Amino acid sequence: MPTIVSSGNGRGALPTGIRILSKGGSALDAVEACARVVEADPTDDTVGYGGLPNLLGVVELDASIVDGTTHAAGSVAALTGFMHPITVARAVMERLPHVMLVGAGAARFASEIGAEEGDLLTPASRDAWVSRLRRAKHTPASIATARALAPVVSEMVDERGTVNFIAIDQRGDIASAVTTSGWGFKYPGRVGDSPIIGAGHYSDSRYGGAACTGFGELAMRNVTTKTAVDRLARGASASSAAAEAIADANAPVSHGSRLSIVVLAATGEHAAATTKRGVRYAYQTVGMRRAALRPRAIVRRRSR
Secondary structure: OOEEEEEHHHHHHHHHHHHHHHOOOOHHHHHHHHHHHHHOOOOOOOOOOOOOOOOOOOOOEEEEEEEOOOOOEEEEEEEOOEOOHHHHHHHHHHHOOOOEEEHHHHHHHHHHOOOOEOOOOOHHHHHHHHHHHHHOOOOHHHHHOOOOOHHHHHHHOEOOOOEEEEEEOOOOOEEEEEEEOOOEOOOOOOOOOOOOEOOOEEEEOOOEEEEEEEOHHHHHHHOHHHHHHHHHHOOOOHHHHHHHHHHHHHOOOOOOOOEEEEEEEOOOOEEEEEOOOOOEEEEEEOOOOOOEEEEOEEOOOOOO
C-alpha cells in the first residue's frame, strides 16, 4: 500500500504527499512535495525559511533526494538565498552529471534553473541568534569582526533536527528526501548528514529506505542509513534494522548522542528508533484520513 513516513515534524506535510500517491504519482514527487511544505514553514526553525542561522547570522541549507529504483541522487549543501533546496537537489540529480553541489556553486545552479529566491532569516530566527550571541558575550557586530570563530562555536551551537520523508508508491518504487538548515549557530560552511547519501538517508526499492535526524556527524561516520537498508536486504525487520543501526552508530561514542532513524521496508512495514526519549515519527497510508504519530523505540548505548 502506498505509504509515507517522516520525522515527527513532517506530519503536517504528509497529506500533500499522500494526495500525489493516491492519484498514482511517484514516490519521488511525493517526497519532494512534502519537503517543500516544511521548507516554506517559518514556524519550523530546523528547516528552510525560518531555520536557525549559522554563527554569522546566515541561514545555510542542506538537502538531498534519492530515487530508490535507479539509485540516482541529487544533493546541495551550504546553499543560501533559496526557498526550496530540495527542488534544487532534484534538479542536480536530473540535469547534471553530478550528485552534489555546494556553496556558491549550488547557488549559481539554483539561479540558473530559476529556483525561488528568498530571505530565509525571519525576525524570530534572528532574535534567537542575537539572544544566543548575548549568552556568549557577543553581538552581531562583534561576531562579524571576530578573528577566530572556533572558540565561540562550542558555546553557540544548538544541535537541531531536520525533516525527512520516505515514500513507497503504487508501483512499489521507493524514494527519500531530507532537507534542513542544520545545527543552529554552526560554524559557517558546516555540512551535516542530510546531503550525504547513505548517511542522512538512503533508498533501495528492492528493500526499503531509511532516514536520520539528530547528531549528523555520527550518522556520517557510520553511514547509518545505508547500514539500515543493508540489514533490510539481509532479511531484517524494519524495527530490527532501525534499532541495530542506531546501536552501531552510538557504540563508539563515550557519551550518549542524540540520533534517530526511521525505516520503511519495501513490504510497507515501518519502524523508528532513537537514543532520546519523547521522539516520535509520523506516517500515513492512502487508506488513512490523516497522518499519525508513533513512538520510536529507545536504544541504549552499548559498548563494542
